[in-house]
Amino acid sequence: MKREPHVHEPPAWLQAVLSGQRAAIARLLSQVERGDRDPAALSAALAPHLGRAHVLGITGAPGAGKSTLVHALLGELLGRGRTIGVVAVDPSSPITGGAVLGDRVRMGRHGAHPDVFIRSVASRGHLGGLSKTTSAMIDVLDAAGFDMVIVETVGAGQSEVEIMRVADTRLVACPPGLGDDVQAIKAGILEIADVLVVTKADLPGAQPTARDLKDMLHLRAAAADGWMVPVIGVSGTSGTGIAPLADAIETHGAAAGRGRRLRHLATPAPHAAHEGPAARVRRLATLDPFVRALGISCTDAGPGMAVVEITLGPRHLNFNGTCHGGVTFALADTAFGLASNSHGKVAAGIDAHITYQVAANEGDRLIARATEVSRSRKLAVYRVDVARSDGTAISSFTGTVYVTQVATP
């Protein structure tokens, strides 16, 4: 008698993955990467099996020594009897689309250990620094039963905020000698770190760098869950600091980390639920010091839309006695910024272009209207038309933003 498959029993391909069969895992990862499976269906199939693995995200600037760090960590974790899956992300060429995926090799001989599974992924131009499917690939490895999943990202230094979504414990690696550059690091990265690592700790610049990082941490708001971010010096070559680092990672995992990434996905940003777009835009316009200084006011707003205006006074003119181009730009950019942030997520401008058609004069009232041309999960494009109150077209502006997952103020 043929047994009816129980509605809760996973299909064969999933069974193989859940039992840790390496070939099945590899095949599923490929399907995820190539978009051969419906993401929603896969997500639903994997959901009951997630949360067991401790997901560790590792990022840092190029040259910070992330791969050497991962190699040393692998050795330590294997010694502690852990099974580890690794997703190593390397950048693709924006021109040819090809990539040399070299991280795996830099992780050394541990790649050959049966308790380690390494998958190299090309980032395919994904602006956030992670392949758009990395999150799903991590879920596959989680479901496959690895104790720990390490995701090592492209060290662009920007927008690593992305890994807040996919990791339980976030580790940021800094090379020694950072010095004044500590201030230059996008605040977002240090904001999200759960563990800070100073690599190549045997070099002379390591101690000062560690001190700088500790100072910066004092300036940062305390984490909601009370976790004190440790700064740990590590030498990949001599092995010093690796054991304390592994301890810190496992402590964080136990205290706050494991499964955190899944909870975060489920929780919406606080403001968005309570405030409509129009109200949000008007409120944000009042918070902008530069807008106030120039005398720009917001007269209309909506989802993906904003209208602002300015009356030109003597201080807005250039040496020719006409409206300074920077004022026109600021007006258009203000409309752009308000419109793109209207949905409640911080939108960072990455590209803007303006044409100047007609000169404006003292006393003119200029109105800039921003409309949303397109918006995807990551990118949005806006067009802004600047006109004089009599309808004359003054200027055209287009701008592109990258949409972060950080809530607007």
Add this chain to the structure above:
Amino acid sequence: MSNTMSSAARPPEGARAPSGGSDPHAAGERRGAIVPKVLVTKIGFDGHDRGSRVVAAGLRDAGMEVIYTPPWQEIAAVVKLALEEDVDVIGVSSLATDHLIVPKLMDALRDAGLGDVGVVVGGIVPDGEEQALVRAGVARVFHPGGAMPDIAAFVRELACQVRARRVAA
């Protein structure tokens, strides 16, 4: 010990990597073209890797994803890598008789269920021994003097065949 590296005739007209469009991958996958995943490696004892590095860079420039290893890889490690990374093609560089153990690699791949992965060998292979490699399942042997565009075109075609067989399976 010598290391001959003369290489490359003029590339055939029009042989360029696909370009255009903001995301070459999206464009390619929409057209139905694949992004080949290729392992470039060396097994055995020889350490001369100038050629394998040039080929790895060339395949990347032709729009493929390449995993490059240094020389002296154990056969078991190569098989594990090919499995985890789900590569389409393995390119083995051999300059100093290391091709003599490629049949051992082919056996190991088959034992691991990776018999359908395409394998090409590049380097110095005496004519009399080339047939033995082909009989063992090697898709093609590239000799010094091979042009990069030809190698890239063959590897891409081989990868497409491998993927098609897998989808059918």
Add this chain to the structure above:
Amino acid sequence: MNKPVPGELLAPPSTDPQAALAAWQQDYAATVGTDKDVANRSGIPIKPLYTELDWDAGDRAAGLGMPGQPPYTRGIYATMHRGRTWTQRQLVGLGTPAQYNERLREILAHGATAISPIPCNSVFRGYDMDESHIELLGTCGTVINTWEHMDQALAGVDLARISCAQNDPSPFTLLAFMLAAARRRGTDWRQISGTSNQSDYLSHYVANHMFFRIALPGARRILGDHIEFCNRHVPRWNPMSVVGQHMQQAGANPAEAVAFTLCTAIQNARDCIARGMDPDQFLPRFTFFFDISISLFEEVAKFRAARRIWARVTRDLLGARDARSWRFKFHGQTSGVDLTRQQPLNNIARVTVQAMAGILGGLQSLHTDAWDEALSVPSADGARIAVATQNILREEAHLTDVIDPLGGSFYVETLTDQMQAEIERVMKIVEEAGGMYAAVEAGLVQRMIGESARRFQQRVDDGGQTVVGVNAYQVDEDSSARPINPRPDRAAMQAHLAAFQDFKARRSQDAVQRALDAMARAAGDTGDNIFGRVVEAAEAGCTHGEICRTLRRELGFGHVQAIV
């Protein structure tokens, strides 16, 4: 127009150099059609003609120095090849020690005056034969794992009379085996001459990872111990061979190859001085090992410039006072990179030109490649022709009759100056990076070489650099006619393996263990000499693999980063 008087030389239209050059330039421009810009491999532009306006013998000749006098532009010895011809040292290796010994005797009979066994790749990687795939044993070199094997390989060779170089990198076990064999034969170590050809660990790290067995700091330490030991106990041995060949084969242009090599020599000399050694004690035993490409005049100029620079560096920078320390002694090997697989017999012509470049450049010893080097391990015939090539150049072309025959040539002297300037420019980059060790650790040298390699490949791919048979003058070849080099006899190799197991069983396990332990302790004690312990281990019957494994464990395995 006056008719020329018979017997009287026709006078040129003008004897004023400027005017004569201008007139020739007009003539040239009118007839040449499309001229192309030519530069040599080091990037130096090459003109169609050189005159006394480029290099005036009157001003400059004295500055060249006589042969045997600083700055040695024209040669390091007064007599050069006319007094004593270059050493014909062919590097050979295959199969078992017995098979190697047979080939060795043939080569000696055909005129080689010195020898240099090439070990199997398994040996290069630091493994014994019972740790390696049997298919790969003996295909490219001789399998030597014990002092007994070395003794068999060199059977019938009087080490007190015939110079035998070793091609083994740190920790130089093969030399240790040779010394052990010599002691057993009663040969006095003080009479043994030769060179540790692969003692340049920095060149291995940069450009020939094949030979890089032990991590950088450990390799540095062992080299110092090796130099000290040999200076004291094997005084006619050259423990330091600074190698430009690997880097040129990896793509460094000739000027870069010399620059990096001289910087390495300076680094090693400084390390010796830091140990308390006197420059005049070790510098006379520093030798150099260079690739000779087919760019004939560039190579000649390169070597002449190198001699000048080294003379200045040793005296002014390193403080050597003995003239023997100032002499740039080098072994040249014809470059395998220039050889082709297509129409391989053409390689005989190539090797001839390369050999000429080395001889005219004033080398002290020469290895010529066989024409089938591009196909596999050279055949016996190929090896014979390689040695014959040298004999023909010396005895039929009479290349030894005149010392530095290209000296005084407007072109060659100008090019020597230009190569010198280019070499010194690159040396400055390395020195500013903190010296060769620091520059190599930082990857600077590797990046520069990679760039040159890419540029050269681009020229070949574009057709800018013709390679006959490859990107021009191709023919359809019947490759079935090519000789197939026989693989090592499997039965002979298996017998060799069995004898090896037997050797291991027979020796005193206690003595072996004690020797390995002493060597391991020496690795942690800078007051001890690691190479001295290696020699003791060799004499106690330790195998090559055991010695390498122990030192790799103590000092770190030599890993090299892969950079694409």
